[in-house]
């Protein structure tokens with residue numbers, strides 16, 4: 001089962017893997033033609049009613065695979081308004097190929113010809129709201145006709161995720177949907193066939209530029225705030241995490257740190273707001289105030305960077321998680337505490353191989369073997385009840401049900417601090433997206449940032465270099 005949104009991501013990942021959408025459209029159209037063959041013999045009259053998006057494009061392609069049928073193509077709208085290049089190219093191929101085509105610009109003028117089969121290629125997963133004209137009238141004509149109705153991907157007007165229609169929708173006899181079932185198709189009174197269109201499995205399994213679509217489509221949080229609880233024995237780690245959060249879209253990034261090191265952390269970056277507390281390091285006494293602050297502003301917390309592993313600090317981390325009920329990214333020394341504590345918080349835990357073992361997760365002998373143990377990492381995430389990002393050359397991200405692998409990154413990333421930028425970037429994205437999505441996006445973006453810098457930096461990469469490249473990896477990468 002796959003949602004429309006996830007399908008769009010997988011589609012973009014397939015393109016990045018070298019299987020462009022036009023190629024998938026060729027397979028989709030072919031699958032539609034096969035479905036027509038299943039319901040009518042050669043020579044039958046087939047009316048293909050198309051919209052101006054890629055659903056229509058699938059319909060155009062199908063016509064080329066039905067040369068032994070009596071086909072007619074009815075494009076709803078002017079040809080200049082065909083929305084995508086690949087649909088336009090396939091329309092042009094029909095025009096040049098001397099197929100029977102017409103364009104319908106006035107819904108009152110639309111008449112469905114006498115036919116045995118109607119192919120409904122008006123709208124697929126791109127539908128928003130109730131069908132507009134001329135699609136609404138066309139849907140009524142299709143529903144009135146006695147012909148067998150074969151819908152492309154989803155009956156036009158039906159929401160592929162829910163099965164609901166906001167007004168008139170096509171009543172299909174059969175639906176040929178692509179790659180995987182869409183949740184909304186189960187409730188329909190139609191026979192549903194799933195066609196394999198050649199999407200490589202890697203497009204789903206590996207995090208790719210398609211997974212960045214939620215941020216690229218601009219769905220940010222209005223008030224994204226990140227609160228890094230870190231620092232003490234170390235000062236660089238919390239500063240890197242807090243800055244990475246800003247680079248990943250946070251509006252404000254706070255660091256809560258012990259008094260003696262707070263000025264130093266502030267000294268690294270004027271963009272951060274550093275708040276100091278008493279003592280040399282985090283201890284349980286500070287926790288109620290920290291929890292209060294984070295909860296009252298609905299901040300996404302990063303717990304761990306640079307805290308060290310003194311007993312009172314680990315006790316404080318445990319207490320923090322026991323009392324906190326918001327969202328947090330847990331990293332570094334705070335990680336082993338997570339399995340020890342009952343928490344209402346929603347967590348993303350970002351262990352490396354050794355930290356994973358310390359948390360009670362699978363013991364993986366070498367970093368390059370991590371991805372082979374993805375199933376065990378998934379089981380561990382399920383048991384933990386939180387998202388786990390197991391970091392290595394290939395990172396494994398799991399929420400216990402969904403598991404993906406990120407291959408993005410370079411050999412330069414073994415330098416210290418890249419885990420801190422990952423934790424911070426995850427928090428910045430987590431302010432606007434769900435835990436698993438944020439973890440996938442941040443892991444890919446952190447690695448991709450290193451790839452973008454590889455030519456200049458090679459193995460001389462610094463974690464602080466990644467800060468500059470993160471926005472490009474998140475929003476502006478041409479690879480997507």
Ligand SMILES: NC(=O)C1=CN([C@@H]2O[C@H](COP(=O)(O)OP(=O)(O)OC[C@H]3O[C@@H](n4cnc5c(N)ncnc54)[C@H](O)[C@@H]3O)[C@@H](O)[C@H]2O)[C@@H](O)CC1
Pocket residue numbers: 007008011021024025028051052053054055056057058083084122123124125126127128129130131132133135152153154178179197
């Ligand atoms: N992997 C995939 O996702 C693939 C998708 N393909 C096809 O592409 C389709 C999605 O294509 P698109 O994203 O271009 O979307 P659609 O073709 O479903 O619809 C987009 C068009 O419909 C218009 N529109 C939206 N709501 C409307 C309404 N209520 N009334 C009238 N017009 C409306 C939009 O202005 C836009 O021009 C899929 O359903 C499938 O058929 C295949 O071509 C290849 C593979």
Ligand SMILES: [K+]
Pocket residue numbers: 055120121122123124151152153154155156
């Ligand atoms: K359709």
